[in-house]
Structures are given as structure tokens and as C-alpha cells.
Amino acid sequence: xxxxxxKLFKSKKGQQNLIIFLFTIIPLLLLFVFTYLPFAExxxxxxxxxxxxxxxxxxxxxxxxxxVDVFSRDDCFSALKLSLYYVVGALIQLAIALYLATVLSFKxxxxxxxxxxxxxxxxxxxxxxxxxxxxxxxxxxxxxTILCWCGFDLENLPYWLKDQxxxxxxxxxTSVWRYFGQNMVLFLGAIMxxxxxLYESAALDGANRxxxxxxxxxxxxxxxxxxxxxxxxxxxxxxxxxPFVITGGANxxxxxxxxxxxxxxxxxxxxxxxxxxxxxxxxxxxxTAFQRFVMNQxxxxxxxxxxxxxxxxxxxxxxxxxxxxxxxxxxx
Amino acid sequence: xxxxNYYHLSKTPAPVKHKRKMGASELIWxxxxxxxxxxFSLFAVVPIVSCVITAFKTNExxxxxxxxxxxxxxxxxxxxxxxxITAGMGRAFLNSVLVMVCVLIISVIIGTQLAFVLSRFKFxxxxxxxxxxxxxxxxxxxxxQVTVYNIMSSLGLVNxxxxxxxxxxxxxxxxxxxxxxFIENIPISIDESAIIDGASYWTIYWKxxxxxxxxxxxxxxxxxxxxxxxxxxxxxxxLMDKDLHTMATSLYTFVGPMGSQYxxxxxxxxxxxxxxxxxxxxxxxxxxxxxxxxxxxx
Numbered sequence: 001x002x003x004x005x006x007k008l009f010k011s012k013k014g015q016q017n018l019i020i021f022l023f024t025i026i027p028l029l030l031l032f033v034f035t036y037l038p039f040a041e042x043x044x045x046x047x048x049x050x051x052x053x054x055x056x057x058x059x060x061x062x063x064x065x066x067x068v069d070v071f072s073r074d075d076c077f078s079a080l081k082l083s084l085y086y087v088v089g090a091l092i093q094l095a096i097a098l099y100l101a102t103v104l105s106f107k108x109x110x111x112x113x114x115x116x117x118x119x120x121x122x123x124x125x126x127x128x129x130x131x132x133x134x135x136x137x138x139x140x141x142x143x144x145t146i147l148c149w150c151g152f153d154l155e156n157l158p159y160w161l162k163d164q165x166x167x168x169x170x171x172x173x174t175s176v177w178r179y180f181g182q183n184m185v186l187f188l189g190a191i192m193x194x195x196x197x198l199y200e201s202a203a204l205d206g207a208n209r210x211x212x213x214x215x216x217x218x219x220x221x222x223x224x225x226x227x228x229x230x231x232x233x234x235x236x237x238x239x240x241x242x243p244f245v246i247t248g249g250a251n252x253x254x255x256x257x258x259x260x261x262x263x264x265x266x267x268x269x270x271x272x273x274x275x276x277x278x279x280x281x282x283x284x285x286x287x288t289a290f291q292r293f294v295m296n297q298x299x300x301x302x303x304x305x306x307x308x309x310x311x312x313x314x315x316x317x318x319x320x321x322x323x324x325x326x327x328x329x330x331x332x
Numbered sequence: 333x334x335x336x337n338y339y340h341l342s343k344t345p346a347p348v349k350h351k352r353k354m355g356a357s358e359l360i361w362x363x364x365x366x367x368x369x370x371x372f373s374l375f376a377v378v379p380i381v382s383c384v385i386t387a388f389k390t391n392e393x394x395x396x397x398x399x400x401x402x403x404x405x406x407x408x409x410x411x412x413x414x415x416x417i418t419a420g421m422g423r424a425f426l427n428s429v430l431v432m433v434c435v436l437i438i439s440v441i442i443g444t445q446l447a448f449v450l451s452r453f454k455f456x457x458x459x460x461x462x463x464x465x466x467x468x469x470x471x472x473x474x475x476x477q478v479t480v481y482n483i484m485s486s487l488g489l490v491n492x493x494x495x496x497x498x499x500x501x502x503x504x505x506x507x508x509x510x511x512x513x514f515i516e517n518i519p520i521s522i523d524e525s526a527i528i529d530g531a532s533y534w535t536i537y538w539k540x541x542x543x544x545x546x547x548x549x550x551x552x553x554x555x556x557x558x559x560x561x562x563x564x565x566x567x568x569x570x571l572m573d574k575d576l577h578t579m580a581t582s583l584y585t586f587v588g589p590m591g592s593q594y595x596x597x598x599x600x601x602x603x604x605x606x607x608x609x610x611x612x613x614x615x616x617x618x619x620x621x622x623x624x625x626x627x628x629x630x
Binding site for chain 1: 357361365366368369370372373375376377378379380382383386398399400442443445446448449450453455461464465468470471472474475476477478479480481482483485487498499501502508527532533534537558561562563564565569579580581583584586594597598600601604605608609612616619620621623624625
């Protein structure tokens with residue numbers, strides 16, 4: 001960059017400030033109104049007792065009572081146990097998706113058709129999924145009929161959505177149904193970006209499919225895989241849609257958010273619901289911080305590598321090399 | 333044209349096919365491959381197919397036959413028209429389209445502008461703004477609605493399409509990430525040479541960056557469009573009037589007294605997912621690409 005450019009940029013400083021202001025003000029305003037303002041309100045409400053209809057002057061300050069309730073009521077914090085079902089489901093889903101992505105990454109006849117079928121559930125709205133699976137699991141309906149075809153006796157089959165020993169698994173299965181195709185497409189994208197030359201040289205070395213999977217595909221998609229593994233934990237903690245639309249949280253299927261939703265919008269204990277939300281948000285924040293730490297340790301991003309290189313360079317050569325590196329990064 | 337094609341062909345060596353005899357393990361692998369693909373395709377499709385089957389049944393047929401028995405005729409559209417009318421799906425479809433178009437236009441404009449500023453200018457607060465948007469992705473939407481509801485009603489935005497549209501634009505973050513990623517890959521020398529030619533920053537954004545962003549805009553519109561079309565939780569919370577129902581929330585009509593008339597409900601469900609199916613058939617490639625790109629945001 002010659003000094004002419006810098007002068008040119010400088011003379012445009014005023015214009016630049018104006019455009020920064022104009023282009024950021026609306027998104028920031030929206031972000032503030034619909035994310036940070038509600039968040040601040042939520043923190044405030046979590047120390048209060050109120051309904052949506054309570055006038056402002058009648059809101060009672062109750063201190064930490066809501067937080068104590070979150071941990072002491074049987075229906076609140078204990079609902080997080082249900083997340084374990086969803087964690088298991090998420091792991092199964094990732095395994096299925098990984099397997100199918102691998103299969104589809106080799107030449108397969110009708111591959112696109114299979115892919116389309118498996119992906120389509122992702123495009124269906126949550127409420128439609130609710131109806132589809134209420135219908136699917138009804139006694140004597142679709143699922144039971146299929147199992148009867150396979151030789152099961154209807155008498156021995158449980159009520160999929162009522163029986164407490166099985167109903168959470170039924171819901172987890174719908175979650176797998178909905179997302180495994182999306183996960184598969186995601187992994188497939190990652191596999192396709194692996195350099196094909198690697199396969200060729202592997203084939204020359206006489207590697208079979210399993211070797212290729214273990215030594216080329218798996219390392220190639222490790223970042224995406226790890227990220228999704230960790231994301232599945234936060235996702236499971238905030239599981240909401242399937243129980244909400246299919247059972248409405250009845251018969252012991254109410255996950256943490258389903259219960260929070262009922263407390264907020266049906267019984268209108270807004271204070272308690274806010275406290276529940278804050279508690280889970282803190283947990284999610286901690287998980288995310290952990291996730292970022294793990295990802296940065298395992299797969300440092302270009303930015304981080306350059307930052308580290310810059311630091312090293314600063315130590316060794318003073319600033320000249322560092323600024324060169326920095327500029328190269330910025331021009332990319 | 334043909335000249336170019338021939339040239340291209342002559343330059344590309346045909347892939348060498350290793351015709352080997354298929355070994356036993358190869359054969360087993362092939363079988364496992366197709367069996368599992370078929371199994372999981374059925375797993376994905378059967379719940380939907382069962383709905384289609386039921387949607388074509390008359391009331392009497394629905395009550396007397398097993399759900400998986402094929403209907404007498406696949407030309408019985410009675411349930412579809414009935415579901416369409418009872419749930420007011422014509423109006424709901426128009427509402428959905430209106431919401432979608434507005435949300436997409438607004439979020440593309442503000443998203444690309446923000447991404448342009450964030451990735452091209454170094455200014456104080458740049459990093460802070462990025463962090464603010466980043467943290468916003470962590471806050472689960474359902475949890476936020478506990479208090480967003482309060483704010484929406486005090487701003488008088490409840491029960492108005494524009495209120496819902498505004499809220500949907502405000503909570504959009506993913507597309508901003510896609511845009512930032514994309515702009516950072518556009519060489520800054522393009523901007524520099526435009527500046528030398530006397531272009532203003534607005535011109536650079538409007539005439540240079542925005543056209544170059546087209547693929548990213550397509551990606552984000554598809555992802556966002558699917559999301560908006562399928563959104564039912566907030567729509568149900570903020571659009572109570574029947575006239576304001578969207579395609580997704582129009583299905584709520586079937587909750588309650590009609591809750592066991594599954595031939596009607598299935599018809600409604602099938603109608604609601606038809607638009608998604610049509611878009612999917614025509615934009616498969618872009619949708620897959622969008623999923624792969626949208627996921628790498630981190």
C-alpha cells in the first residue's frame with residue numbers, strides 16, 4: 001500500500017464515518033430491542049413476582065426466591081435430566097449421519113434420490129411434524145401397523161406416547177428423524193472438500209474402504225464433527241420442539257424449556273420462568289466457552305495461527321515482519 | 333459453442349476405469365450400502381407417505397380401514413379442499429409469502445450493509461459489534477420470548493404482521509455471518525481501484541459488493557426463507573387473529589375438536605409442506621450448499 005492510498009482513505013474519513021453509522025444503526029437497534037433489552041428485562045424479572053398483566057407498580061421484588069424455586073421445585077431443574085435422552089439421540093443421529101455421508105461420498109446409483117429423501121424432513125415445519133407424529137404413534141396406526149407387519153403382536157406393543165418408560169425415546173426418535181438428513185448433508189459437504197488426490201494415492205497403496213474412512217475421511221472432517229458433537233450437548237439441554245408439538249410435555253416428557261414455556265405463558269409466573277431461562281443460559285454459556293476452548297486447542301483457526309505467528313515475530317524481529325504478516329492476512 | 337465443448341473434452345482425459353472382478357467383500361459392501369440407504373430413506377419417508385395415504389381417504393374409509401391400506405382413489409381431493417377452507421390456508425399462504433418477502437428483503441439489505449461495514453472498515457467498536465451478534469446466537473429463542481413478549485406488547489407490535497416481520501428481522505444473525513465470510517474473500521484491491529476512480533463508499537457497496545455477494549444472498553435467502561416459512565412458535569404467540577395466521581400456524585386450527593379427524597389433518601399437513609417440496613425440488617443444490625456453508629459459521 002503506497003502512501004497515496006492512505007491519503008485517499010484519510011480524505012474520505014468523514015464519508016466513512018457516515019456510512020459506518022448509517023449501515024450499523026438499524027441492525028444494532030433491532031439487536032438491542034429484540035435481544036439485549038429482553039435479556040436485561042429477564043434478569044430484572046427473575047428477581048420479581050409478576051404476571052404479564054401485572055401493572056408495573058404492583059410488581060413485587062422477591063430477591064432470590066425464584067432462583068431457589070428453580071432448584072427446589074420438582075418440576076424445574078430436574079427436567080434437565082430428560083436432556084440425557086436427547087444427548088444419546090444426538091449421538092446416534094451423528095453416527096447415522098456420518099455413516100450415510102460416507103456411503104454417499106462413494107459412487108452410488110440413485111445417490112441423489114436417497115439424499116433427497118433423507119434430507120426432506122428437515123424442511124417440514126415443527127407444527128406439521130407434531131401432527132405427523134401424533135398420527136404416526138397413535139395406537140394401532142402407522143408405527144404399530146408396520147411393527148405388526150414385521151411380526152410383532154399389537155398386544156405386546158406399548159403406547160408410544162403415553163408409556164413413561166418409552167415415550168421420551170419416541171420423541172428423541174422424531175428428533176433424529178428430523179435432523180439426521182441435515183447432518184448428513186453437512187458431513188457430505190465436508191467430505192467432498194477433501195482433496196480427491198488423497199483417495200487416489202490411497203487406492204494405489206491398496207487401501208480398502210475402511211482404511212480410507214479411518215485415515216482420510218475421519219481426519220478430514222474432524223473439525224465439523226467435533227463442533228457438532230459439542231453443539232449436540234447445548235442442543236440437548238435446550239430441547240424443546242419435539243415434546244412441545246407432539247405431547248405438549250404430558251406424561252413426563254416435559255423438557256426444561258417446555259416446562260419453562262408453560263410456566264411463562266400458561267400459569268404466567270413470569271418471574272420464575274425468567275429465572276429458569278437465566279439458569280439455563282448460564283449453563284449454555286459455560287458449555288459454549290468450553291466448546292470454544294476445545295475447538296481452539298484442537299483446530300486453531302487461521303486467524304489464531306496468524307495471531308500467534310505475529311506474536312512470535314514481534315518477539316523475534318520487532319514489528320516489521322509482524323505488520324507484513326498482518327497485512328497479508330487482511331488482504332486475503 | 334460446440335467448438336468450446338470439443339476443446340474441453342479433448343483436454344480432459346477420460347477417467348480411467350479399473351475394471352476389476354468384484355470380490356466377495358466388495359459385493360457384501362455393496363449390499364450393505366444399498367440396504368442401509370433404502371432403510372434410512374424409508375425411515376425418513378414413511379411418516380410422510382402414511383399422511384399422504386390417509387389424506388386421500390373419505391371419512392367412512394378412514395374409519396373402516398387400517399391407516400396403511402391404500403385409499404380407494406388417489407383422486408379424492410375432498411379432504412384437501414375442506415382442510416384448505418377450514419384452516420383458511422389461502423389467506424395464510426398470502427400472509428406467509430408477504431412475511432417471507434419482507435423479512436428476506438430487509439434482512440438482506442441490513443445484513444449486507446452491516447457485513448460490508450464490519451469487514452471493510454477498521455473502527456472502534458467493530459469487534460464489539462461482532463461479539464454482540466455472536467453472543468446473541470447463544471440465547472435460545474424460546475427462552476427469550478418470555479420477555480420479548482412483554483416488549484412486543486408494550487411497543488404495540490402484537491397482532492400486526494409488521495410487528496412479527498420486524499421481530500423476525502431483528503433475530504437474524506446467521507446470514508450476517510455468511511455475508512461477512514463472503515465479503516472477506518472479496519479482494520480489497522477492487523475497492524481501492526474504485527476509490528481511485530472516484531467512487532463513494534455507497535457506490536462501492538451498491539455497485540460492487542452487492543452484485544458480487546449474489547451467491548451468498550441466495551444461500552442466506554434459502555436458509556432464512558425455510559426458517560421463516562416454517563416458524564410457528566412466535567407466529568402463534570404474536571399473530572392471534574385468524575386473518576393473520578401464517579401457513580404454519582393455520583395448522584393450529586386442527587388442534588382441539590378436530591384433533592382426531594386425521595384424514596383432514598393429514599391433508600392440511602400435506603398442503604402446508606407442498607411449497608417447501610416444490611422449492612426443494614428446484615433448488616436442491618443451493619439448499620445443500622447453504623446447509624454446508626451455514627454450518628461453518630461457528
